[in-house]
Amino acid sequence: MCGILFSIAPTTYSPPHSTSTSLPDLISRRGPDITNTHVTTFANYTLTFTSSVLSLRGKLTPQPLIDPVSGSVLCWNGEAWRINSALAPAGVNDGEEVLKLLLSAEAPEKGFAGIAGPWACVFFDAVRGRVWFGRDCLGRRSLLELRKGRWKDGVTIASVGDGHEGWKEVEAEGLRYFGLHSGEEGVVPFLHQEDRDEGQVSMELPFPKLSRTIEPGGCLNTDSPEVGELKEVLLESVRIRVADIPEPPGPGRKVRLAILFSGGLDCSVIARLVHECLPLDEAVDLLNVAFENKRFVEARNKANEASKYKRQTQPPGAAAAAEEPPREGAMDPYSICPDRITGLATYAELQKICPGRLWNFIQINVPYPELLSHRQSVINLIHPHNTEMDLSIGVAFYFASRGTGYHFPGGQPYCSSARVLLSGLGADELLGGYARHATAFRFRSFMGLLEELQIDVKRLGKRNLGRDDRVLAHWGREARYPFLDEDVVAWCLGTRVIGKCGGGEEEVVEGKRVLRLLARILGMQEVAGEKKRAVQFGSRSARMEAGEKGRVKGTAVIS
Template structure:
């Protein structure tokens, strides 16, 4: 994980603009604490540019400093993970590999290279001989990239992983590879950006772009190799579905598992490979031990852990991907629960205690804390050879307000809804990993953070899927899933990346591995979800049955619970707010 930033402007004013961006520099450094550097170069008689990068060490024997300038003067800023698609020699980082590979390549070769990468990435690449600046994000938009298009004097163009909140800054749409031709464009008169879109991107996505974006005819091949299986269940299939038990208890689990066994085996195999890829690309050192020669004995890997289905499955598969001697941090976040107004007597007693110098206790037994503890206990029972560190991250209202104002509001931006605020704050504190472990203060030293995003969109995990199914049956559900998958790149993974990477950890999403998505796309809809079954069973039935079969029966039966409700952050704020409302706590700071 890295923080990358490109700023281009009039040579006379660029340095002054850079000096004013101290908060942006700090945010970049949070993402990449292991190495920082910058390169300044002249684009033409009028324009100069600064390439800046802060690196989090994840691949290669030692950190690779950025920006990387090759023998031809090309400059690379890379924020990504090549998890598959190319075999990188063990002595070389993926950053150096990419820089060497792209040297001397033409536009078509650059496109083909990026199309074959499996893994999350964002990139800024300046080719000196053509004076073209290429930039973009992976097919799912898993890594953040924002931009500020030139609008007023002094002329300035910015592309960055993160920057301080501004009304002029928006997210770079994850639609393909963008480029600016500095050689043939009079940018201060007629500025425009060219886009080479991914093959799957439809015209409606492109029509929504600013008029300064020029769409190119050629397209980038998507690393997702198959389209969604749109077959509908036949009458025979429906009869078989009606005969299945609508329960995951021990009495009926074997029947469900037998019915879904082939797809469960495929899913577990490819999901384990996805987890394995994401932990293999991590040094044998935690955050604390980067500069030491001693062998690291701390947790390198953490899981954002609610105790629900998605995070429980990741934790369980992780157990088979790393040595048994390594501990794993399970990061569980909870926000304090306020005393309801109706409890007047209890409230008065607590106020009396405070008057006498006794601080009343705070309650953090929120739904995610309770389910997290339960799943943690079950993990210890079925995988007793592993040290599972259940890290209780308790957040007070005061600290929430303080950190939102100083940091989180800039990371959530350019998004600004109540929902963005709630999810962003919950993820930030969870990703920070600062809490207690068995009653003692603890800060997770993990370098990689595994997260469960992406399962619900593919496996009909949201309540809206059940609503569509109730209204229109299997065709309506299939249509909704198709839309969900096609718009993953427009969702909020950029926001989540900005939030979680702020602690110098690499957030990684196993359910959004290209091969996992391709496999799930190939499975008929009724084998992924059966919404005739009760809530907590039918949605994500394939994953639930697999989880229960492996022994995590508690997590397998939990209904979907969004982090803002499970962590109870929503209870701390105005209960009358709607998730889509503009959040005053973000825009007024």
């Protein structure tokens, strides 16, 4: 994981990025191990490259990476799990391997097409006089752009902005470039091979189009081949992402890996597969976040008061005497959060089916005043996203990735040392886990379900991964997404709809049928039945104020 800050401007002008001193600091927070700057001139332009590094692959290698022969420069923020279909060897710095690949490729776009894994980068090809920049086709790493008018008047490209207006997300649609000699600007798009025009320069997408095969009849059960196939590709995805994680700096043995853990289906299956990939003596942190939601606390207190009053005014022996008595004393606002309840239940289930593994369940409790003190920082990080929903999701990831809470049981203060976070994100889009998938099936059967899945596929790279990356990386940690591995995505898209979602209404409505069956064969019977719940509602980070109404969909702009 790295932070990128790049600017290009005519040598007689200044770049258009904000003069705020917060931007370099925000870049350095993403990569706390080392930060360097390299400045060069080319064709009457000044190019300034700044990179911060969170060292997770091979030896600590400062960036920007510079080729001494050509003068080409690479700012790399990513993980090249595979290069030209071969796994990157252990102990090798993948940024250095990517630079070698780009320098030896017939053209940069051919080099990038051979990389499997999340990435965002800026690459100055000094041989051809072009600046290339972009994100992988799924948009798993953040990259923002700030400019006023033409690029030739100055551009800033960065992993994170400073919250000021003008920043735009670099779309995960392809590899963009500026021609320093010609002044041209263009993009080499990601396309399926069958969608390319004759002679068009493009990069082939690493997964097929969504299978529209519908085979009527039959049902999906634990003996169905699709369940075993999903386990195979998902297990390999997890194995790649947890292998060879370096021990965090500092004295003593440290935990290397943490999981963003709500106790729900997606993250729990990931946790269970982690158990099959790591040695038993490797502890894993389960980061579970819960908020002091004033609206829920007030509603609960009002209900208790109403119950108490009713009991006091009813005559002895009345039906009210059979009601649950009101809770006395101060209420714990965190224990009533849905994700805390399911998290603890799944933690207990993991302990039973994964004997010998130390799972550290970390209760990350966020008091309302602490949320307010960090609110503006999160608003700046999620920018240019700016809705109430963006904020409620952003604060949940912000505090979860900070990793500071209390160890359960016992309540001792604890701060996770892990620099790698696993997330179950992506399963809902690929396997039909949203309520709207079930609604589409009720109205139009499998054709309606396929149309809804197709919408999700088309916008995989346009969703919110850039926003999430800016928040999660703020604490010097890297999020990894096993469900968004190229091979997992390829399996999900290439598998018939019944093989993912089931063959009947009850199975489709349940959501992610094949993943629930996988949870069962992995021994997680309780998890297999957990309902889908969005992070902002499970952690109670949404609609925090007492009496707040009218923002159910969270589309209101942040005030």
